[in-house]
Structure formats: C-alpha cells, structure tokens
Amino acid sequence: MAKPKLLYLCHRIPYPPNKGDKIRSFNLLKDLSEHYEVYLGCFIDDEYDFQYIDKLADWCVEFKCRRQRKLVSKIKGLSAFLTNKPITLPYFYDAELQYWVKQTIQKHNIENVFVFSSSMAQYVDHPEFAHLHRVIDYIDIDSEKWRQYAEHQSGLMRWVYRREHIQLQRYEQQYCERFNYSLFVSPDEAALFRQLMPVALGSKIHAVLNGVDTKFFNPEQALSAAEYPLHGRYLVFTGAMDYWANIDAVAWFCRHVWPLIRATQPDLHFYIVGGNPSSQVLALHGKDQVWVTGRVDDVRPYLASADLVVAPLRIARGIQNKVLEAMAMNKKVVASCMAMEGINAPSSNWLAASDEANEFASLCLQMLQQPQDGCTNRTWVEQNFTWPATLAPLSGYLGNVAV
Known part of the structure; x- marks a missing residue:
C-alpha cells in the first residue's frame, strides 16, 4: 500500500x-x-x-x-x-x-x-x-x-x-x-x-x-584524539558558538567560574568546541588556558578525553542535546539548573547542577576528584532518551x- x-x-x-x-x-x-x-x-x-x-x-x-x-x-x-x-x-x-x-x-x-x-x-x-x-x-x-x-x-x-x-x-x-x-x-x-x-x-x-543516538555517542567505541591538539587535563563545552545562549554561557563561565577552578587546579584547560564562534567567543581563545576550536568534524574525541563536561547555560529551554550527548558518552557533567530541565536525572557523584558561580566551581572541583568508575549517566540515557x-x-x- x-x-x-x-x-x-x-x-x-x-x-x-x-x-x-x-x-x-x-x-x-x-x-x-x-x-x-x-x-x-x-x-x-x-x-x-x-x-x-x-x-x-x-x-x-x-x-x-x-x-x-x-x-x-x-x-x-x-x-x-x-x-x-x-x-x-x-x-x-x-x-x-x-x-x-x-x-x-x-x-x-x-x-x-x-x-x-x-x-x-x-x-x-x-x-x-x-x-x-x-x-x-x-x-x-x-x-x-x-x-x-x-x-x-x-x-x-x-x-x-x-x-x-x-x-x-x-x-x-x-x-x-x-x-x-x-x-x-x-x-x-x-x-x-x-x-x-x-x-x-x-x-x-x-x-x-x-x-540521543547511543550507538554513535558510545564511550566503548575506539576514538582517537591523536590528531587533535588537546592539552592535558581539560573541561569541555560543546555547542553552536554563534548562538547567543551558548555565547552567554561560556562568557559567564570564563568570567566567574573558571578563575575559581584554576586557582585550585592551574594545570587544567578549557575547550569551547563548536562552529561559527562569535567575536566574543574568539576573544577568549588562548587566554587563561581557554581554547576555541571552531567547527569540528566530530565532537566525540573532545568528549571522550575530557575530565569533565560543563553546560553553564543561563538562557535555555527544552532539553539540551549537549547534556544528553555527554551523558551518553558516560561523562561527568556539571550544568546549570536550566540546562538540566526536561532531563530530570537525579543528582549524583557524576551529575550536578547549580546557577551560582562559587557553587558551580566547587561542584566542578568535586567532580574532578570523583573517580569515573561507577558513572551511571549513560545508563540513565539508555533507559530514558533513545x-x-x-x-x-x-x-x-x-x-x-x-x-
């Protein structure tokens, strides 16, 4: 028929x-x-x-x-x-x-x-x-x-x-x-x-x-980051970097949160990964170990090698794909409360949310010390968001x- x-x-x-x-x-x-x-x-x-x-x-x-x-x-x-x-x-x-x-x-x-x-x-x-x-x-x-x-x-x-x-x-x-x-x-x-x-x-x-495509965003796949110029231990943010909500998120994070994190762990780097970065985002590149990649063919190597994924969105609606993708890769995530709306996953040792700069930084530092073993973020996605x-x-x- x-x-x-x-x-x-x-x-x-x-x-x-x-x-x-x-x-x-x-x-x-x-x-x-x-x-x-x-x-x-x-x-x-x-x-x-x-x-x-x-x-x-x-x-x-x-x-x-x-x-x-x-x-x-x-x-x-x-x-x-x-x-x-x-x-x-x-x-x-x-x-x-x-x-x-x-x-x-x-x-x-x-x-x-x-x-x-x-x-x-x-x-x-x-x-x-x-x-x-x-x-x-x-x-x-x-x-x-x-x-x-x-x-x-x-x-x-x-x-x-x-x-x-x-x-x-x-x-x-x-x-x-x-x-x-x-x-x-x-x-x-x-x-x-x-x-x-x-x-x-x-x-x-x-x-x-x-x-989220859990077959594509799969931490068990062999992902080589060898061709990417990644610096040691790092945090990562992913998203279209000509979108105002993402621009505002990384600007706020770099101004209010990142200095607090680096004061305790100065060896860390922060990667902003996404296409069409605005002039405001490009201005962050190379300062205080912040790196702006521009468009990449595949975000998974950046997620796979990250010590922590952050999503400090202060303007957000609906469900954030960037959070689901990070969770599908079984990465530890610290996000704003708005970025977690709709996902409704319970807070854990591998997933936390805050809108206040000092607490956000503290959660990041705590999460960085938390072992990856036992992370349940991918399980939550597999059960709720395929x-x-x-x-x-x-x-x-x-x-x-x-x-």
Whole structure:
C-alpha cells in the first residue's frame, strides 16, 4: 500500500544533525519518512550545509531548499514594526517557498502537514489550508526565550525583545488554536505552554522528547584524539558558538567560574568546541588556558578525553542535546539548573547542577576528584532518551499514518 503524503516545513535544513535543532529535526524526518512520502521545504542559512542537499533524497520524495541570507532576513524582519507582527515571521518568510508550498499541496493532494518551529507555521496558516491535518512542533517556547533575552538586556534592545516575546506568544496561541496538535521537547515545556494558553487548548498540547543516538555517542567505541591538539587535563563545552545562549554561557563561565577552578587546579584547560564562534567567543581563545576550536568534524574525541563536561547555560529551554550527548558518552557533567530541565536525572557523584558561580566551581572541583568508575549517566540515557523510545508517541498525533 502506498504511503500517505506529508509536507514537512523546517526553518533549517535538517541535515547534517550537527547542532541542537537539527538533531531533532533530522530524527523526526527519519521517523516521518518511514510512514509518509515526505515533501520537505526548508531554509539553508550556512554555506557549509549546501553540500548536503542531495542527501535529503534518502528521506524525501521532493524537497525545496531556499538560501537564507541573514542580513537580508534581518532587514526583512524590520518590517514587523510596521505590521504589528513578531520579527520572526518576516525574517523567515520567502515568497518562492510560499508558492512551492501551495503548489505542492495542490499537486500532490497532501492532507498532512508537519511544521518544525513556529517560524514556519505561517506558510500553512491560511483558511485554504484549514482542512489539512496540521501538527506543529514548537520544540520549545520561542516567546519565552525572547522574554529571557530581554532580562539580560537594557535600553532599546530590552524593549525590542520584550515586544518580540509578546507578539510571538500571540501567534503561538493562534497556531495552537488552528492546528490539530502542538508538540514540545519535554513535559516541562508542554506544561508551561498549557499555563500560557487558554484552558480549552490543553488537550492539543503534548510532549515528544528529544533523544540521543547511543550507538554513535558510545564511550566503548575506539576514538582517537591523536590528531587533535588537546592539552592535558581539560573541561569541555560543546555547542553552536554563534548562538547567543551558548555565547552567554561560556562568557559567564570564563568570567566567574573558571578563575575559581584554576586557582585550585592551574594545570587544567578549557575547550569551547563548536562552529561559527562569535567575536566574543574568539576573544577568549588562548587566554587563561581557554581554547576555541571552531567547527569540528566530530565532537566525540573532545568528549571522550575530557575530565569533565560543563553546560553553564543561563538562557535555555527544552532539553539540551549537549547534556544528553555527554551523558551518553558516560561523562561527568556539571550544568546549570536550566540546562538540566526536561532531563530530570537525579543528582549524583557524576551529575550536578547549580546557577551560582562559587557553587558551580566547587561542584566542578568535586567532580574532578570523583573517580569515573561507577558513572551511571549513560545508563540513565539508555533507559530514558533513545530516539526510538522518545519518538514512539509521534504517530498518535499524525494523520493517516501508514502502518
């Protein structure tokens, strides 16, 4: 029997799965392709990703990838101040993609739509598409992220971010009302969204957890770090280093926590591993034994050889893949409380959380003294966060699922 057809809209090409949102969007794509003929519409905002366009044919019947130039998108985003919309909508709007969406739905008689990220819902938020079975994966509550950003700003930017929080939350409610289901990355995030929405919408809001590829992130695999210029004993942070939450995390850690750790253990090094480091991150390189790698082909050697993984995120929503990956590698982890939300693993000799600089440093020092033997972090991930298990509920929210 032929598979039903599904339109999948994604704000960033879901391959390769090398950063937070793309890890989730790719695994969703793999799962959806098992049940549907997938028609994918997405943006590409990184030149590095153009080499992977043809790879999408492994999971998609058809795909439309639009180049997103960030400067142009920022200029487009300014129109929101004239239209009473969140900046996010014009930033991610493309007339050619909108035309492709309409033509694809009509040409192939598509009845099912899966939207990844609230920024892409606008393409099917029209009366002519009201008959479709529409599911939106917000991942986490974007409007709440903007509220957090505002708390860390002042002056004009605080006003801009507060405005985005208010406007985007209005559209999040609109999508929740009009679409069949609204999905989130964790029960915590789904529960918070229910609190923000009218009570009548509660039954539409559900969690589909993130997972981790435990076969790939496996400490028993032979990983050679010989070709990497690693310095002795070190702590590591992984993540896309053009993302503000990650930039803020390493800046705070280097300013307030790292000096306290080095005062006791001056031989330690700190590696910041991730692509597109901002100028603020690059400024940390080479100072006080802090090393910024930039994009790497594989983060596993950096995790495998680390004495400790840190995730001091002060702005965070949902479930942090960087924490799950570290735990899957059975590494000791010290994180902020926000970075541990949704994972809900119990504190142990190998996993701890704090938001206060002195306590964070103290936990790191304690963890460094703790033997690796007996670490249970990988066991927790295997029991709670494998992709087949976390995506199992997804089919219950989709329309016309092929079985």
